[in-house]
Amino acid sequence: xxxxxxxxxxxxxxxxxxxxxxxxxxxxxxxxxxxxxxxxxxxxxxxxxxxxxxxxxxxxxxxxxxxxxxxxxxxxxxxxxxxxxxxxxxxxxxxxxxxxxxxxxxxxxxxxxxxxxxxxxxxxxxxxxxxxxxxxxxxxxxxxxxxxxxxxxxxxxxxxxxxxxxxxxxxxxxxxxxxxxxxxxxxxxxxxxxxxxxxxxxxxxxxxxxxxxxxxxxxxxxxxxxxxxxxxxxxxxx
Amino acid sequence: xxxxxxxxxxxxxxxxxxxxxxxxxxxxxxxxxxxxxxxxxxxxxxxxxxxxxxxxxxxxxxxxxxxxxxxxxxxxxxxxxxxxxxxxxxxxxxxxxxxxxxxxxxxxxxxxxxxxxxxxxxxxxxxxxxxxxxxxxxxxxxxxxxxxxxxxxxxxxxxxxxxxxxxxxxxxxxxxxxxxxxxxxxxxxxxxxxxxxxxxxxxxxxxxxxxxxxxxxxxxxxxxxxxxxxxxxxxxxxxxxxxxxxxxxxxxxxxxxxxxx
Numbered sequence: 001x002x003x004x005x006x007x008x009x010x011x012x013x014x015x016x017x018x019x020x021x022x023x024x025x026x027x028x029x030x031x032x033x034x035x036x037x038x039x040x041x042x043x044x045x046x047x048x049x050x051x052x053x054x055x056x057x058x059x060x061x062x063x064x065x066x067x068x069x070x071x072x073x074x075x076x077x078x079x080x081x082x083x084x085x086x087x088x089x090x091x092x093x094x095x096x097x098x099x100x101x102x103x104x105x106x107x108x109x110x111x112x113x114x115x116x117x118x119x120x121x122x123x124x125x126x127x128x129x130x131x132x133x134x135x136x137x138x139x140x141x142x143x144x145x146x147x148x149x150x151x152x153x154x155x156x157x158x159x160x161x162x163x164x165x166x167x168x169x170x171x172x173x174x175x176x177x178x179x180x181x182x183x184x185x186x187x188x189x190x191x192x193x194x195x196x197x198x199x200x201x202x203x204x205x206x207x208x209x210x211x212x213x214x215x216x217x218x219x220x221x222x223x224x225x226x227x228x229x230x231x232x233x234x235x236x237x238x
Numbered sequence: 239x240x241x242x243x244x245x246x247x248x249x250x251x252x253x254x255x256x257x258x259x260x261x262x263x264x265x266x267x268x269x270x271x272x273x274x275x276x277x278x279x280x281x282x283x284x285x286x287x288x289x290x291x292x293x294x295x296x297x298x299x300x301x302x303x304x305x306x307x308x309x310x311x312x313x314x315x316x317x318x319x320x321x322x323x324x325x326x327x328x329x330x331x332x333x334x335x336x337x338x339x340x341x342x343x344x345x346x347x348x349x350x351x352x353x354x355x356x357x358x359x360x361x362x363x364x365x366x367x368x369x370x371x372x373x374x375x376x377x378x379x380x381x382x383x384x385x386x387x388x389x390x391x392x393x394x395x396x397x398x399x400x401x402x403x404x405x406x407x408x409x410x411x412x413x414x415x416x417x418x419x420x421x422x423x424x425x426x427x428x429x430x431x432x433x434x435x436x437x438x439x440x441x442x443x444x445x446x447x448x449x450x451x452x453x454x455x456x457x458x459x460x461x462x463x464x465x466x467x468x469x470x471x472x473x474x475x476x477x478x479x480x481x482x483x484x485x486x487x488x489x490x491x492x493x494x495x496x497x498x499x
Contacts, residue, residue: 009467016470030476037483 014076015058032096039103049109071112077101078118098174105181109189116196126172133165251307254278259319269338279397286404299411306411317422322455327398329461399474427485432459
């Protein structure tokens with residue numbers, strides 16, 4: 001992937017994904033699969049973080065100035081994933097989006113603070129959904145026990161609840177693997193990501209469903225104590 | 239029965255293919271040549287579309303003779319040249335020359351029904367005349383300023399793209415699930431070369447691979463890249479980008495990289 005004008009192809013593609021509600025489902029699928037294929041190329045995943053975009057005019061939610069193409073790609077993918085979780089509920093679309101992020105994760109470098117914040121935001125959304133489902137099950141179990149007494153049979157989740165829980169657990173696992181991969185492979189190059197993690201570390205402490213939280217807390221503490229990070233400090237700026 | 243030993247195929251399909259390959263655009267085309275190429279593209283698209291809605295991967299041999307002609311000799315041998323000609327038409331996006339008698343679709347049904355429903359009253363007559371009076375300068379300016387350039391005003395490029403996608407995603411006749419089959423158009427895409435890479439062609443010619451080198455379709459990668467980036471709003475362009483990436487993977491697997499990018 002030796003082209004120096006990757007933005008010529010990627011910027012229109014990302015703008016189309018940004019305006020996803022105006023596109024047909026088939027078009028969105030194809031765009032994501034194209035990104036997925038591109039993300040599998042190591043040189044592509046590395047080069048996009050070296051290209052700076054002066055200004056992204058079509059991105060309305062925040063002013064993006066002097067942002068790397070890689071960070072913009074991550075932001076759009078995270079935005080797509082979040083939009084899908086809240087509106088479309090399409091497992092195929094979510095899987096492809098997270099797969100592209102997983103491919104890009106080991107090569108992330110200089111990820112912007114805004115991209116890092118959005119990543120943690122996605123993690124928060126998935127954890128909230130899992131918490132909502134499990135609390136619903138617990139409330140159902142408590143109500144049944146109150147009615148039938150101590151000898152009540154354990155409450156079985158409905159098929160839909162079980163499927164939802166499985167799907168969101170898989171999404172959570174993938175997002176945690178993405179963060180794991182980014183921290184393992186490029187920790188000193190992504191101080192804003194570490195800052196965003198430490199800023200929201202309560203996500204891991206408060207969630208009993210996060211089976212990987214002890215692993216994550218360990219990694220975060222290692223990151224904080226690592227000499228290269230202490231010397232450069234984190235910017236926290238988008 | 240060996241597929242190539244079947245009937246030679248429909249002669250008109252062979253003629254359409256030859257017309258497309260042998261009349262490659264060299265610049266400013268006459269409207270006759272432009273129309274010929276456009277009609278050939280559309281006719282081949284119709285011929286290759288007859289079994290796209292089958293539930294099975296492909297029909298048995300002999301069911302769709304027009305489509306099957308595209309996959310047997312002599313058309314099969316010209317698949318790289320045909321793919322190259324189609325891609326070059328897509329990249330060039332030539333506007334119809336002035337005076338080309340292209341079919342203009344009738345007005346949209348909403349406008350037609352509004353016109354007919356209001357025709358019964360004098361108010362309808364007056365209102366439609368008033369609207370026409372006020373919009374006449376705008377419509378005249380639009381017609382005068384229309385240079386025919388841009389993605390939406392190149393019927394030839396649109397037809398070329400549709401034909402290429404139809405050929406690429408058409409299963410080979412008689413194809414069975416999980417059984418590898420020869421697909422000349424996909425192979426032509428996998429073997430696609432950069433027209434600007436003249437050095438490769440010379441080296442291959444010296445090494446005695448002149449036949450193989452000349453058989454591969456050659457298109458300017460840089461122009462292809464630019465055209466794709468400008469036309470991604472069209473789903474068909476996105477599908478072509480996907481097809482090219484998949485072809486790149488097949489040609490350089492393992493350790494692949496999209497060489498045309």
